């Protein structure tokens with residue numbers, strides 16, 4: 001695992017991403033989901049642990065949970081935990097932003 005640059009700066013990320021609108025990010029063979037929520041960035045796996053729907057097609061609620069569009073399970077963006085424990089946790093990845101860019105550790 002290593003730090004991978006996703007954007008050249010946080011400003012670039014802020015411009016490219018809409019608050020609460022997840023997007024798909026491909027890094028090597030991994031398909032991840034990047035979400036901007038309350039001026040923070042979160043990276044999770046993009047496949048729902050329930051039945052593999054793409055979470056980048058989902059939405060984010062006021063509590064910082066990403067909602068799968070297929071059966072509406074809700075996963076905490078920070079911990080990956082499904083709110084009612086109905087399925088496995090979603091993979092989460094550490095994100096950092098500094099003057100050199102926005103990075104994910106994966």
Ligand code: FES
Pocket residue numbers: 048049050051052053068069070071072073
């Ligand atoms: S596939 Fe995501 S909740 Fe069922």
